[in-house]
Amino acid sequence: MDLEKLEKLAKLALKELSDEPPHVSFLVNPHSAAKFRNLMVVAKESLPEYNELFMAAYQKTNNFDSDEACSLIKHLLQIIELEKASETKIEGIKIFESAEEKLKQAGFCFRKDDYPSTFHNLNTTLEMVLKNKVGIPLTISGVNTSNIIDVLVKYKVEPYLYLEEARKHVLTIDNKIKHNGYSPSKIDCINGIKAMEELVAKLRNIDMKLTEEVKNKIYEGL
Secondary structure: HHHHHHHHHHHHHHHHHHHHOOEEHHHHHHHHHHHHHHHHHHHHHHHHHHHHHHHHHHOEEEEEEOHHHHHHHHHHHHHHHHHHHHHHHHHHHHHHHHHHHHHHHHHHHHOOOHHHHHHHHHHHHHHHHHHHHOOOOOOOOOOOOHHHHHHHHOOOOHHHHHHHHHHHHHHHHHHHHHHHHOOOOHHHHHHHHHHHHHHHHHHHHHOOOOOHHHHHHHHHHO
């Protein structure tokens, strides 16, 4: 079972136990005791690194009352939040590693004087890091990167100055290549690579502060 499902199960158990009278022993409430044991088994399977904690709770269920069980479930929910945050961080690192690989490919194309491919890789790099930072799955294609940058710049979401530079030196040139048959120059590539190197470095170490209004504006444009 994944963490999302475990979290839903834990919250349901917590709600049911919270509705019961306080300090009711599980010895006189076998139905709640069975549900609690089941939750501990699921938690043990989903979070094996906490095996001893959940098995101890399972074995001592009859010694618990409803309040003690609620406290343990709240602790379980805290563990889930920590694990989810860790998973998100790891996924973010993987995405940035892939984006940086695309940036390296852009540099390789540049050294081969393949300037259109340089911008193709720069544009892909920009799309990957932006999706990661604003919470758009990579599997969603056809995202208008320019619209996302417009929103972030309008609301001055950091690092908006670097985003403006990426739009100017990467998106604008890439669009001219795709739609106007523009042939990029060497200086175009140098500026584009530099803009993306600086943006990726900034985004890697920054947590974008997105208000609900900004999120809605971004998601409306998908």
